[in-house]
Amino acid sequence: MLIVNQLCGFGASDNAAGAVTLTVLTSGSVAAASTTTISGVSFGADGGEIIxxxxxxxxxxxxxxxxIAGVSAAVTARTGALPSQSSIIAAACANVPSGASGNIVITYGTGxxxxxxxxxxxxxxxxxRTSVGAAASDITSTATGTASxxxxxxxxxxxxxGFVLAAVMTQSTVSPAISGAGLVIxxxxxxxxxxxxxxxxxxxNSNASATWTxxxxxxxxxAAFSFSP
Structure with a gap:
């Protein structure tokens, strides 16, 4: 697991006093399905806030x-048109009361x-976070119809x-990199x-920008999703 960072000036023992930490748990791919299940995600501890x-x-x-592990998540999503199809990027957040692991079940719209x-x-x-389980407080997105x-x-x-989470989906085999707004892969x-x-x-961050290359x-x-502390 990779701990991305925590609020400067606080240590892990100060979390109860309001220090925020963000940890990458896992990543992967699941085959296309109207109901998609990411099985057996390890939370790294007993319950907690999962995004x-x-x-x-x-x-x-x-x-x-x-x-997420039986808890309905707060979802924020953005779509953008691409030739022949559209892409959707979403962020879902839930406060899981207990359990060291669980499934994440994504249900897409019908038809x-x-x-x-x-x-x-x-x-x-x-x-x-004070606002445990709350959806993103701000979101921005971009879609490009012309290759760049x-x-x-x-x-x-x-x-x-707070912190920012971002994602990109392309229609070509490329290697994405990012800069700006403090974002790193x-x-x-x-x-x-x-x-x-x-x-x-x-x-x-006030009116910040980030560039995918x-x-x-x-x-x-x-899309980029901003979360409040």
Whole structure:
């Protein structure tokens, strides 16, 4: 497990006093299905606040619900049009009362919203948030209809003590990288997807920007989710 960061000036023993930590738990891919299950995710401790960021493509994608270890999650999602299909990127957050592991069940909308591609995901564990289980407080997204080696997400607003989670989905085999808004790649980027997280912010992001860069020109959909402490 990788601990992304925690609020400067506090140690792990101060979590009860309000220090926020963000840990990358796992990432992977699940075959396309209208109900997609990420099985047996280890939470690294007994219960806690879990966030999953995920993406897929379909003609008209939507998310009906996300359940994390039996707990209904607060979901924020953005879609963007790409040639022949659309992409959806979502962040789902739930406070799991107990259990060291559990399943994450994503239910997509019916009909044309059934995903045509695999769901790729990264799962995070958060401690110390006052707003435990709350959805993202701010979201920005961009879709590019013309292939390019860069795409910029703008207007990222995150309060001090909060953090940013981001993702990109491309239609070409490229290697995504990111810069800006404190974001760094959370897990090894796949040929089509990338996931990123910021450290816990010691100064607020106000109208910040972040740039995804690709190894060759690509069309993409990307989104950034800001979470309050």
């Amino acid at each position: 999953v960021v995920f993406s897929t493509q379909a003609p008209s994608p939507s998310v009906s619900s996300v359940v 044309l919203a059934t995903p045509g591609e695999a769901t790729e995901y990264t799962v995070y564990r958060v401690t110390g 080696t860069t795409v910029v997400m703008t207007s990222i607003d995150t309060p001090v003590g 959370s897990t090894p980027a796949s040929a089509y997807r990338g996931f990123a997280a910021s450290p816990i912010l010691t100064a607020a 690709f190894s060759s020109s690509a069309r993409c959909v990307c």
